[in-house]
Amino acid sequence: MTHDLAGIAGLEARLAKDLSLLEMPSKSWVPARTKDGQRVRDVIFVGAGMCGLTAAARLMLSGVDNIVLYDAAPEGFEGPWETFARMNTLRSPKTLAGPALGLPALTFRAWFEAQWGEKEFDALGKIPKGMWMDYLRWYRSALKLPVINETRVTGVLDAGDDLIAVSLLDAEGPRTEYCRHLVLATGRSGLGGGAVPGFLEKVDRRFWAHSADEINFGSLQGKRVAVIGAGASAMDNAATALEAGAASVDMLIRRKDLPRVNKMTGISSQGVVHGMRHLPDAWKYRFNDYVNDQQVPPPHTSTLRVTKHANARTFLGCPVEDVIEAGDHVIVKTPHADFEMDFVIAATGFRNDFTGRPEFASFSGQIKTWKDGVYEPSMGSAKPFMVDAPYLGDAYEFLEKDPGSCPMLARIHCFNDAAMLSHGKLSGDIPAISAGADRLMRGIVSEVFAADVEIHFAGLQAYDVPELQGDEWVDSTPSLMEAVK
Template identity: 65%
Template structure:
């Protein structure tokens, strides 16, 4: 990547990196390497492989390295600097989180966005900053990776997983091709988690020339002068609508099924240390109640994203507008809605993501064995089933997958789901900025404990073999002989 920073900014970053290095030294971090090295039939075995180098993947990788688990590698399919959504399908202008959140800093003040920002632009600029521009957040994550010298390899995609004895064989292709053996696997795969984008069947039957999902690579310049429909009322719906309008779309109509726009972000209202540390310990019924309620009330789009749309005279909001059917007629997209027929040139479906293990070829060898929330967890007290929750994986305390049938796929206990799909089991600690450090701490504590237990015989042998004396034998004089001499007299 080209370095566009000014000399003063570079000097500020250099000073910050020196301070960070001193802080790490004072805390004796990274901890000494402690996991015994392994080989399998002459092949090196990694302790952990992390898939995904977005924010969650970087935070997990950093925590592993700082904890002395350093025989690891992190892969990302994207080119360097394009990991995660920030400069790809995230089309908002700024982050939605307050600038003061420490995010992936892992309790290290010099690793925060604020420290990074102030080092380059000063305190006055920080005080004047409202929300963090999303591209600037990506710049910070690039620096985060560099400052900690994290072992990330780009342009590498995982294509399959297999069990190899008590190990996991990860097949990759791209800038690195082949098979990697690992003891633990972390899936830090972001919003798409373990599935992908959700598109209603009604839309999927339409020629793809006439529609795209909001997470797709959309050529907005090609939409100039066109009549655009956007399905949804969430943040991504607003951001895509605004991007189309700013690119010169002839008109943008927001087709919103709800009779009223959601206005209150419920989970933000109760955010606390207690929520972060307590949600995953709640009984299942309470977890379900929290997330079912927030799903029913829905999260509103940010005010600035909504204003970004409504400031355009050629934008319209259709509430209580459900879709009934759609078809292509004479190069037009004809949508029958509860408010009548509407005609468009293109549709953007801001319809979210789905946990669809069976839809991903790389998960084929273990997907049938994964326990989900709908596998014996739902009860009448939980109310009607909700697919977005029911299909979520039912994870263990360390984000590890659990088997639907005990003994059917032991490999699952060594695969950790550190992405948005973990929310129902663990709370919002593996996808959003506020609590990602707490999530990484929970994840790595579990991995460290399991690796230690797995190697307990080796650690005990090391205990027995350790023979460096603390005392040299010249620290005292043995009075026993003189005592015996005095007794004989």
């Protein structure tokens, strides 16, 4: 495929025109504030992956432009796409509007067609993951989003005056910035990290990794590898190990059968996108509980990418009960057999354990979760990652477990996967990310406006630019009075 950069220039001109037709970005309207001589940011984002970029774009288009996104990753390597995503292509269809915020020129399709044309788009199967990352890189640059890379958020404290102090660490060392609102766009690991089965925690790290860890697959050449799990990541990690020359890869799967139907995708609609938030809690829980019981099948292509190898085996109904070190290898114990393995990959998903994130330790204990007076057994089974999920307000903001104990939570927004139970899938996957960004923007805009209501009222009173000069009419009352005398 030839790369037409002129096409990208044309697309950017079209985007600029569309934005101007819509009078976007709106004028900047949030009053400036300072703290310790520093300009306070209206919003700081922790994370500049797809969710951070989309939400930041939505805020900037709405005139909330004193914002910044910090990301620990190097520029262009945010999120999983060029790191631990080990699939060849996205699962999502290529036509999804995703982060486009209602602007056709911002879609993946427009970006692709601008460079390679409509025919090539028709011929494209699924989106290669590196190409999706390239699109996100373009999105960021086309909208001039203020991302600062290689900067880690290391701590968050209440700074008084309704401000939040954010500790940052970059190559120059530590520093602090202040903001009014903080958005945690921290990705799939949300507020925790990889969910690692207890039996692995005692085992030396040279024998195992979580599927989201950096894994040196080259070192698995000629090795016996076990993969625990049956989701997309399990298949993608198994396939990568096989392609790297592993001697064998055994998939150890607790379920007696692989899930075959992607239930939530099946009922996707604007009703689900906009309506789930407004259902009673019991219904929200019930939908999620059912989907988690049914589970999402691994993609067809990822599964074939594994099973086409003669040295790949799939063991169903084979839960791992323990992993024991045995010199230069491990014994993986299951009810059916003990497996000798050189390396184990736990494709066991993520958890909502806030203690997994030291940067959020100052407030994590105060966050209200579903188990704090919301969940009842009648809603469904008490799955740890569901009952431990934060119970969020309308703008994705955290609520306090004990009212009054941590007021800054009202200005910290959980815009990541951990929000799913409270809001539906609007802050993680591609399909509804623009709707999620819009909901977050509306919440922050309303709160920032209300917090400054006196300033806005004073502005209203002080505004004195006349539309009429006073010479556009003549008052006939005096002559009328004269006539009736």
